Amino acid sequence: MFFFSGENMTGGYGGADIISSCTITVNRGEIVAILGPNGAGKSTAMKAMLGLLNLKSGKVSINGKDISKLTPQDRVKEGISFVPQTRNVFTGLSVKENLEMGAFLREEHIEEIINEIYELFPVLKEKSSQIVGELSGGQRQQVALGRALMTKPTVLMLDEPTAGVSPIVMDELFDHILKVKKTNVAIIMVEQNAKQALSIADRGYVLVTGENKFSGTGKELLNDPEVRRSFLGG
Amino acid sequence: MILKLEDHFWVDNMDIINAIVLLLNYIFVPALSYGSQLALGAIFVSLIYGILRFAYFTAGDLMSFGTMFTILFTWYFQSLGISLGILPTALIAIPFGIVITIFYVLVKDKLVFSYYRFKKSPPVMLAMVSIGTMFVTQAIVRIVIGPFDRRFFDGEKFILKANEFKEMTGLNEGLTIKSTQVITLLVTIVVVSVLFWFLNKTKTGKSMRAYSDNEDLALLSGIDPKKVVMITWVIAAILATIGGTLYGLDKSFKPFTYFNNMLPIFAAAIVGGIGNPFGAFLGGYVIAFSEILITYAYKKFFIYLLPESIEPDSLLQLLSTDYKFAVSFSILVVVLLFRPSGIFKGKVL
Ligand SMILES: Nc1ncnc2c1ncn2[C@@H]1O[C@H](COP(=O)(O)OP(=O)(O)OP(=O)(O)O)[C@@H](O)[C@H]1O
Ligand SMILES: [Mg+2]
Numbered sequence: 001m002f003f004f005s006g007e008n009m010t011g012g013y014g015g016a017d018i019i020s021s022c023t024i025t026v027n028r029g030e031i032v033a034i035l036g037p038n039g040a041g042k043s044t045a046m047k048a049m050l051g052l053l054n055l056k057s058g059k060v061s062i063n064g065k066d067i068s069k070l071t072p073q074d075r076v077k078e079g080i081s082f083v084p085q086t087r088n089v090f091t092g093l094s095v096k097e098n099l100e101m102g103a104f105l106r107e108e109h110i111e112e113i114i115n116e117i118y119e120l121f122p123v124l125k126e127k128s129s130q131i132v133g134e135l136s137g138g139q140r141q142q143v144a145l146g147r148a149l150m151t152k153p154t155v156l157m158l159d160e161p162t163a164g165v166s167p168i169v170m171d172e173l174f175d176h177i178l179k180v181k182k183t184n185v186a187i188i189m190v191e192q193n194a195k196q197a198l199s200i201a202d203r204g205y206v207l208v209t210g211e212n213k214f215s216g217t218g219k220e221l222l223n224d225p226e227v228r229r230s231f232l233g234g
Numbered sequence: 235m236i237l238k239l240e241d242h243f244w245v246d247n248m249d250i251i252n253a254i255v256l257l258l259n260y261i262f263v264p265a266l267s268y269g270s271q272l273a274l275g276a277i278f279v280s281l282i283y284g285i286l287r288f289a290y291f292t293a294g295d296l297m298s299f300g301t302m303f304t305i306l307f308t309w310y311f312q313s314l315g316i317s318l319g320i321l322p323t324a325l326i327a328i329p330f331g332i333v334i335t336i337f338y339v340l341v342k343d344k345l346v347f348s349y350y351r352f353k354k355s356p357p358v359m360l361a362m363v364s365i366g367t368m369f370v371t372q373a374i375v376r377i378v379i380g381p382f383d384r385r386f387f388d389g390e391k392f393i394l395k396a397n398e399f400k401e402m403t404g405l406n407e408g409l410t411i412k413s414t415q416v417i418t419l420l421v422t423i424v425v426v427s428v429l430f431w432f433l434n435k436t437k438t439g440k441s442m443r444a445y446s447d448n449e450d451l452a453l454l455s456g457i458d459p460k461k462v463v464m465i466t467w468v469i470a471a472i473l474a475t476i477g478g479t480l481y482g483l484d485k486s487f488k489p490f491t492y493f494n495n496m497l498p499i500f501a502a503a504i505v506g507g508i509g510n511p512f513g514a515f516l517g518g519y520v521i522a523f524s525e526i527l528i529t530y531a532y533k534k535f536f537i538y539l540l541p542e543s544i545e546p547d548s549l550l551q552l553l554s555t556d557y558k559f560a561v562s563f564s565i566l567v568v569v570l571l572f573r574p575s576g577i578f579k580g581k582v583l
Contacts, residue, residue, distance in 0.1 A: 050454075076456055084454075090447040093440070100437070101444045105456035147455070 001064065003027045004080070004155045004186050006049040009058035017056065018044045019210035026186040026203075028154060031177065033201035033218070034190045035231060041210035042190040043085055046157050049188075050082050051075050062155065077105065081153035085160050085190070088144040091133035095124050098132055098143050102150030110150075117146040120179060138169035145176065156180060158189040162196075174200050194232050198222045206231060248405070253538035255407040259396075265519070265526040267415040267484055270422035273518025274477030275495065276502035277429065277511045278470040284446035284509035285466045286347070288360035293474070294496035295371040298489045299338060300475030301482045302379045304331030305386045312388070320390035322417070328479055335471040342367055343467055351463075368493075375489045383488040387414065414484040425476055426515055429469065433511065438465065446509060494559065498525065501562035505569050507576025516578060521562055529555045 002025035012018040019041045026032040034042045047053045049060050051072040060068045062078050070078070090098050099117055103110045118125035121142045127135060132143050141161055148156060161177065162170040170193060178200055181187055191197035198204050198218040206214040206227060214227050221227050275293055282290040307327035317323050346367060350360050393416055396408025433439040438461070445452040445462045453459065478492060485491075502521045506513025531551035540546075553560065569576060 073453060073456060076454060082454055084451070087448055087451065090444045090451060092447040093444060097440050097444070100440060101452070101455050101457070104437075104441060147451075151456075 004049075004062045004188075006045065006060045007058055009045065009048045009055050009060070011048060011053055011055040011058070012044070013053065017210065019048060019207075021058075021212075022048075022207065022210060023212055024049065024188065024205055026155070026188050028186045029181060029184045030203065031181050031187045031189065031201045033194075033197040033204040034188065034207060035194045035197065035204055035221075036207035036213070037231075040207045042207055043159050044210070045207065046082070046159055046188065046190060050080060050157065076151065079151070079154035080157065081148040081151050081155065082157045083144045083148045083159060083161060085163065088159075089132045089140055089147065092131065094129050094131055095135070095143055095146075096128040098147050099124070099150050102147035105151065113150055113152065117149060120149070120176060121146055138165040138173065141165060141173060142176070145173075145180075149180065153185060155186045155188070158187065160190050160192060162191065162193055170196065195222070249538040252405055252407045253535050255399075255405055255409050256535055256538065259407065259409045261523075261526050261530055263409075263411060263415055265522045267418040267480075268526070269519035269522030270418050271477050271481040271484065271518075272495070272498050272502050272522055273515045274422060274425065274473045274480070275499035276506065276514035276518045277426070278473040279499055279503040280506065280508055280511045280514035281466055282470055283503070284511070285442060285462060286351070286360070288357040288364065289500070290470075291361060291364045291496065292368040292371055293499055294493045295368050295375065295489070296335070296339070296470070296474040297478030297481070297495070298375050298487075298492035299371050299478075300331050300335040300471065301478035301487055301492070302331075302375050302489075303334045304328050304475060304479045305379065305384065305482070305487060307331060308386050318389065320413070322387050322389045322414070322483055324386055324479055324483055325417070328476060331479065332472050332475045335475045336468050339467040339471045340464065343463065372489065372493065379489075381489055383486050384482075385486045387483050389413065412484070414480070418480045418484055421476060421480060425473070429473075430512065442466065497559050497566075498522075498562040501566040501569075504566055505577055507578045510576065510578055513576055513578030517576075520577070521565065524565060525558050525561045528552045528561050529558050 005023070005025040007023050007025075009022045010017055010020045022041070022045050024032065024034065024045060034045065036042050044053065048055055048058075051060070051067075051070060055068065058068070059066060062075075062080065065078070067075055067078055076082075090101060093101065096114065099114050100110065103113060106113070118128075123139055124142055124146055127139065132140060135143065145158070145161065148158075158177070162173050165173065174196060177187060177189070189197065189201075198221055201218040203217050204215065204221045205212055206221065214221060214224065216224070222232070275297060279290055279293050282288070304324055304327045307330040308322075308324045311317070311323050311327060316326070318325055346363060347360065350363055390413055392410065393413050394409060394411040396410045399409040400406070433443060441452070441457045442462050442465060444455070445457055445459065449459075452462075481492075481495070498521045502517035503514045504517070505520050506515065506517030508514075529551065531549040533546055533548065533550045536550060537545050
């Protein structure tokens with residue numbers, strides 16, 4: 001029994017099915033990586049788990065509770081937080097305001113949580129009153145992560161958190177994600193940097209044309225000759 | 235000899251001061267109050283564009299609607315013998331006008347706009363719908379109060395009269411300051427400060443900016459779109475009623491003029507970068523000053539400054555006041571062509 005799971009999810013954006021019988025599960029304190037070629041339906045699978053997409057069949061549940069019928073907003077209230085692949089910050093607002101908006105549903109302890117986020121991402125404290133649109137790509141990704149963490153989620157879904165950042169910043173971001181994992185959060189992340197992602201992930205799924213093609217622990221996938229040949233570049 | 239020379243210089247200095255007073259009187263003071271009135275309209279147009287994501291063509295007529303109710307309440311209070319002494323009675327009528335206008339925009343949203351929002355209609359369609367509600371609003375105003383020109387100002391008209399100023403200073407040129415101009419400026423400063431405090435410092439205000447910035451992420455953060463939309467309409471109704479009433483007090487209330495004012499108001503919002511309320515606020519003054527600077531006849535100004543031999547005989551007016559809307563229109567076109575995000579950065583149209 002997994003803490004958060006989408007089982008046999010089938011559906012799309014109104015036209016043909018983009019994902020079919022796709023299953024993704026994660027436990028608290030675990031990092032699960034979703035890999036696969038461009039257009040495989042990785043983002044779509046994540047959106048389905050958040051409820052941004054109507055599923056034809058399949059079931060999404062958290063902590064044993066079926067949430068398949070809930071709206072995205074209600075799933076957020078259940079403890080799921082999502083960092084979209086694009087447009088994942090409020091560019092016109094300051095860093096601090098972004099964090100405040102992340103905690104919009106919270107009535108109290110906002111300052112405390114903001115301070116926790118600042119401890120996790122010291123650069124955000126330094127830039128707290130700067131407009132996010134003026135930050136570098138790596139800093140923006142940290143704002144996006146910080147905003148998502150403001151709800152104190154039990155599940156964190158990250159769509160390509162390291163897109164467009166340099167290798168050094170990527171390692172930093174992965175370090176941050178590992179820190180978040182240690183706070184007992186269940187993390188699902190879509191990644192293009194497959195090798196690095198699998199090296200920090202506990203488990204991984206490889207999606208191809210919307211279906212689970214391979215799955216296993218990070219090590220298993222890294223060492224699987226077929227996965228290596230087709231997805232990791234030898 | 236020496237005395238004569240000094241005399242000559244002294245006269246020249248007076249001429250310069252007269253020329254400056256002339257500009258203050260005919261350009262600066264009127265443009266400041268007209269600019270404030272446009273700014274109040276442009277701010278809510280910009281806000282609606284940022285949050286509801288469409289061009290709200292009912293803007294001018296909403297201002298006329300709010301002003302009309304303020305006038306009706308003003309008449310009612312006058313009939314009861316209530317007055318503010320030297321201040322216009324309309325000032326106590328404004329809150330009542332606002333309440334009715336808020337009610338009107340919320341009903342309009344519920345009956346009309348919410349349907350298209352729910353259907354996720356494209357912005358152009360919503361803009362067209364707002365032209366429809368513009369006609370309805372116009373009709374209501376014409377049925378209730380009629381299309382005529384009305385003055386509803388009472389109280390002390392001038393703070394400074396031209397004659398008094400001339401006596402005080404000994405200058406040829408008079409400076410007139412109407413109480414409506416000062417009221418406009420003071421009310422605008424208060425309203426705009428409160429509005430920007432609200433948008434920048436309160437949780438609800440920040441959530442409105444967040445919603446305008448990135449709707450999807452706002453929804454994922456738990457921001458309630460219904461509340462954001464409702465508050466946007468409430469602010470629009472408040473600004474429309476106040477801006478419209480100030481304009482009517484300063485000039486007069488004629489529904490058709492309010493409809494026409496839509497052009498400078500939209501020009502101000504677009505110059506300021508549509509979706510950016512602070513830009514719209516500044517845009518109001520940019521448009522007002524341009525309009526008045528370009529349609530002012532500078533003949534007298536140059537008569538003061540130039541030696542008699544080369545004094546102008548023509549009016550030295552760049553554009554007749556009949557064509558003042560051409561100024562807003564030209565600015566609009568130039569901004570859209572060369573800097574569609576506006577001078578002060580907003581969304582690209
Ligand atoms: N909003 C949408 N409406 C319609 N089709 C969409 C939408 N978003 C994605 N698709 C389609 O669904 C398919 C899968 O897209 P998805 O974004 O899930 O891929 P992905 O695996 O995340 O790819 P990438 O690695 O490039 O981010 C693509 O063919 C895409 O064209
Ligand atoms: Mg994707």
